Amino acid sequence: MAPAGLLDMPSPTAAVGITGVPRVAYWRNELNCGRDTLRAAFFARPDTPRLVREQTWLTDRVVRGVWRECGMPAGAALLAVGGYGRGQLFPHSDVDVLVLLxxxxxxxxxxxxxFFAALWDIGLELGHAVRTIPECESEMGSDVTIRTSLLERRLLEGARPLFKRFSRVFAANLDVRAFFAAKSLEQQQRHLKYQDATYNLEPNVKESPGGLRDLQTVLWIARASGLGRTWRELARHGLMTMTEARAVSRQERFIGAMRVRLHYLTGRREDRLVFDQQAALAEQLALRDTPGKRASEAxxxxxxxxxxxxRQVNTILLQNLHARLHPAATAPVxxxxxxxxVDQLLDVRDEDLFARRPAAMLDAFLAVQRDRNLK
Structure with a gap:
């Protein structure tokens, strides 16, 4: 269902321009008006999940309209990939598309x-590629970033049979264990870039340890493993509890709202929470200085x-996913x-241990201290 704020817009097939000549001014106006509507709605009633969905719907409408007006051949397919394919476009996110031939x-x-020139002129920050299925196979086999982007593909326009064929090829070529290893290494390298610290003074709300990318990494691996695409689905597969799923969803919404506000505040794709923005965001959220604490500190x-x-959820879920993908080679010791x-991971012999005897949590720390090979 299209968002209510966008229902009054004419359909992409209405008032179509000359075949092969996209109406850049028309679509630029539609995009800007839609963005203004979404921004006003967000500040009137902040709702990050709704905003990123509606930002995606708005972008879909523009991209599809331009594709049709450019007279693209019927045998080609237009795919949304990456965050755009996932349906989570922040105000100034890149719009990644793949033309599949x-x-x-x-x-x-x-x-x-x-097509590409029109999208740039309209005002989209575009990431684009043109490939055949064999070229996609070659690229994703050597580059985990491309593999991840294609994991979240979505057909926008064009040949559905070609898209389905590509989806089958992608699934057949996806080595889930290798993907897990590559994404884990990628995360380690990213964390090192930020000194492996959650408490940076000017954190990047997307990339820093404890940022949105840590959550996306878990969901990418879970999706590739067939274990779910949402926190509720992960809970249904036994990787976390429903209480934990609700808790991580709340924190994801909070950090996501910080990212939305940063984009709107700076007018660009800015994910760093620098000192000047900290004060401005605190003011937006109606936080006030107190005798003992500045609003930005709160x-x-x-x-x-x-x-x-x-970060805690990321660590636990990656361990749980590793255990699902690599069943214990030996019996528990x-x-x-x-x-x-269990394969050098500390485990309880009774699932109800901590509920029955909470002090056993301290004993767990002692067990790890006594045997440094345990994790």
């Missing part, structure tokens, strides 16, 4: 050039609590009457 088709260079304390939970080692 059959091997037998000569690339329609003029039409493709008009904001950052709230952010650090959210980031801490995100008892440590005492309450704990055991």
């Amino acid at each position: 059959p091997v037998t088709m000569s690339p329609p260079a003029d039409a493709i050039e008009r 904001l950052m304390q709230r952010y650090y609590r959210a980031a801490k939970l995100v 008892p440590i005492d009457s309450e704990f055991q080692s």
Whole structure:
């Protein structure tokens, strides 16, 4: 269902321009008016999940309209990939698209050039590629970033049979264990870039440890593993509890709202929570200085609590996903009457242990201290 604020817009097939010539001024106006409507709605009643969905719907409408007006050949397919494919466009996110061509088709260079140029002129921050299915196979086999982007593909326009064929090829070529290893290494390298610290003074709400990327990494691996695309689905597969799923969703919404406000505040794709923006965001959220604490400090304390939970969830869920993808090679080794080692991971012998005896949590720390090989 289209968002209510956009229902009054004419359909992309209405008032179509000359075949092969996209109406850049028309679509630019539609995009800007839609963005203004979404911004006003967000500040009137902040709702980050709704905003990123409606931002995606608005962008879909513009991109599809331009595709049709450029006279693209019927055998080609237009795919949304990455965050755009996922349906989560923040106000100044990149819009990543893939033009998928059959091997037998000569690339329609003029039409493709008009299409991409029009989208740039309209005001979209575009990331684009033109490939055949074999070229996608080759690229995703050597580049985990491309593999991840294609994981979240979505057909926008064009040949559905070609899209379905590509989806089958993608699934057949996806080595889930290798994907897990590559994404884990990618996360380690990203964390090192930020000194592996959750409490940076000017954190990047997307990339820093405890940021949105840590949550996306878990969901990418879960999706590739067939274990769910949402926190509720992960809970239904036994990777977390429903209480934990609700808690992480709340923190995801909070950090996501910080990112939305940063984009609107700076007028660009800015994900760093620098000192000047901290004060401005605190003011937006009606936080006030107190005798013992500045408003910006109260904001950052709230952010650090959210980031801490995100990082904890990321660590636990990656361990749980690893255990699903790599079943224990050996039988559990008892440590005492309450704990055991499963492939060098500390485990309880009774799932109700901590509920029955909360003090056992302290014993778990002692067990790890006694055996440094345990994790």
